[in-house]
Amino acid sequence: MNMRCRKQILGPALLALLLPLPSFSQDPEPALRFEITPIAAYRFGGTFYETDNGDGRIELRDSAALGFALNLLANPNGQYEIVYARQSTEADTRNFFANDPVIDLDVEYLHFGGTYLFDGDAARPFVALGIGASRFDPSFDGAASESYFSASLGGGVQIAARNRIGLRLEARVFTTFVDSDSTFFCSSVGGAGSCLVDVDSRTLTQWEARAGLVFRF
Numbered sequence: 001m002n003m004r005c006r007k008q009i010l011g012p013a014l015l016a017l018l019l020p021l022p023s024f025s026q027d028p029e030p031a032l033r034f035e036i037t038p039i040a041a042y043r044f045g046g047t048f049y050e051t052d053n054g055d056g057r058i059e060l061r062d063s064a065a066l067g068f069a070l071n072l073l074a075n076p077n078g079q080y081e082i083v084y085a086r087q088s089t090e091a092d093t094r095n096f097f098a099n100d101p102v103i104d105l106d107v108e109y110l111h112f113g114g115t116y117l118f119d120g121d122a123a124r125p126f127v128a129l130g131i132g133a134s135r136f137d138p139s140f141d142g143a144a145s146e147s148y149f150s151a152s153l154g155g156g157v158q159i160a161a162r163n164r165i166g167l168r169l170e171a172r173v174f175t176t177f178v179d180s181d182s183t184f185f186c187s188s189v190g191g192a193g194s195c196l197v198d199v200d201s202r203t204l205t206q207w208e209a210r211a212g213l214v215f216r217f
Helices: 003-018 020-025
Strands: 034-044 047-049 057-060 063-075 078-094 102-117 123-138 146-159 165-177 183-189 192-198 203-216
Touching (some): 034 078, 063 102, 078 123, 102 146, 123 165
Antiparallel strands (some): 034 063, 034 203, 102 123, 123 146, 146 165, 165 203
16 A cells, blocks of 8 residues: 555545544533522721710621522523521610610611623623612610611622632722601500601711622532
């Protein structure tokens, strides 16, 4: 068999062996559609002003918060999202009493919304928007919790965004919409009811710096 015939035979044979190889290396990975992100955060701000006393206000102390985010893939750049965050803090009731007592207070947010992720591989910036409810639960005897409509806006970056485990860094602002004639920190003891403050503010705003590990499925 001459050299030309050998080339004619070996050429197609080698091509047949090599062609399947790229198909294995280029197969797309399974889509990771669901994310669970436990979140640790630090929350700032939050003040209620009293209607009848210009100097009276309830100011929430800055403190840590914990929560989670659940995300479901809607399209390559969009996700549906559920966010929950809880802060155990204290409220300074300044100028209401001579000794300015401090009240233990839990502040919770539960929001439904979505995220938009910008294109990227190792890192993907994102923006997030949510609406839902905020709940304020004071700890003194007979006190009733209060719930209001609220919204949130966030932005940050997902690191290792294409992997099964990644990192989410985010800053988020929560705004609670309060009726100007609302009452707050109301209690009922022995059949007698009273409220610590008549709210003059229409909004209460808090900020969070947050981080969490992202687990993708």
